[in-house]
Amino acid sequence: MPSKPLLNHAMRIGILAMVASLSSGGSLLARDDDEDDQGRPPQVLKQGFESTDQLLGDIERAERGPKHSAWIVESSRFVNVPHRSFQPDVGDPAFVDLPVNLGIIKAPNGDLTLYDSGWKQLAYIFDWNTSCCWHGIRDQMRAIGLNPDHVVRIIIGHGHWDHSGQLSEFPDAVLYVQKEELKQIDFFLDYPVRFNGGHIRAVNTVDPITGNQVGPPAQACARSPVCGYPPQTVQEILGKVLAGKAQIVDGRHEVAPGMIIHPAFRGHTYGSQLLQVNTARGQLVFGSDTYSSWTGIRDWFVANIQQTDTIQQFLAYEKCYVLTSKQNSFNNCISAHEPISYTAGYPITSNWWNIPGGNCSRAAELTLANGERTHVPPSPDRTPPASCHSVVPPHAIHP
């Protein structure tokens, strides 16, 4: 056993080393590219910082633009997800169904913008009972009276496969994605080689047969840096880039009058982005998985922690509170996976209906403008999910 004086020396050396490392942190710092000229020290990562004044200014700016109509549709639905894996602070009920909502925004000239584009990986989704109710967006749009050929742009809240699928279904639409989102995938592809002797696999972190986690430290695919980006999804983004139909965005970006992208870096993934939309009920803020749970925003709980910095997720919640501060507050934050979507419990989605022929997927009318008539059928089918029968759509390989 080491002697007491020896231990004292070791402790002193340790404290000295710690102080030295804290005071010489320059090697960790990188150039801060954020457009923040307020004299803050440089940050390691892009922060997507926007001050309250800047956000309040964007309310005024968007209000000078036109008002938009907006809907959400359910691309598909994850079923029986352990609640605490989605919201660690909320466990009742123990299992929940999570819709995968995407936004459809209509401008006065009829142009349509999609916020997220759902998914398309049918074999994965259906063969082992992990979800239900998938239906192609184009058909869903037609079924609710919107012309998919009028989609001029697709803004993806982040690049995960369940939110950026079906891009190739809209060859003429311009894709908006944050550069940070693409950079993080690229960077972390080398993660195991560079930093952990190959033990953590950025792609493939589960046992091929059992699905159990593999490799120290125990880390499932969902918690690894680039899980969620299969080659198929990134190929579709590449297709947009090569076709000249992509805008690689770097932070805040005004897409069109009354429509502004706000960065939410690491609110869910490294390049997550929000979309502020001017409407008759104030500013709507679509948040994709940064706003996975609307009750999470309302009650200040984190949700759907993936490549997330929980502080950044809360700051992104705060951006919604500021942007909606003139009207309706957090009620105007639009969530991707809120379990109580399409119910009165999430008021803005309460005017919902089952999409005709839509395989039990649902739509909700959020707000109307410019004389747009309601798209809700006169006698909407509101058969509750438990009584609705969905089917497995055809796909290439069956078990």
Added chain:
Amino acid sequence: MIFKGVKRTPIVLSLMAGLLRPKALILGAVLASLAGLVAFAINREAGIGSSPTSAQRTAEPRRPALTAAEEQYIRELWPIHGAVERSTLRMSLGQIFYTTQDLSRAELGTRVKEALVSYQAAETRLHALEPPTSLRSEHLEYLSAVGLFKESAAEVLKMFTDGRDDHMLVAYPKGQEASNKIREVGGKFWPHEFPPN
């Protein structure tokens, strides 16, 4: 405590006196706890998979138990799949960053050459596998996907000899088709590879 209105016989009273002994009380408490735990577990298990909010779905196939040969094949394909995915992502992102002028032409060239080598290695390893008859069609599908990836990489490489960037456009459909194929096969073999995000 005596419950009013209940007439007890001497036998009942004797039994109750026995049951009220400390040891019997402890034993009873333990048994009641165990019964409660069992009831809770049964109730909880019964609840899994039958969420009242779930949409009813038509009967779908559950993953059948794998034979030893199938399991071995899927295990051997797994690392090949990882290498193919990684190479494809690096090449796709390389082309994106080259187009956005965030990556030099030389760096893109390096990535594409590495991808081509990786696809060739994957093809060799695939040929060495012996898939069971039941998985032969998926094996051939995967092999054809890797072939398409190879062709796609070879097409992109031409831009470094003739200087024409439009080879990326020509190469793209093959890469996309191959990506769709490995996603479909992957969805069957590794349903947990990409969990809900």
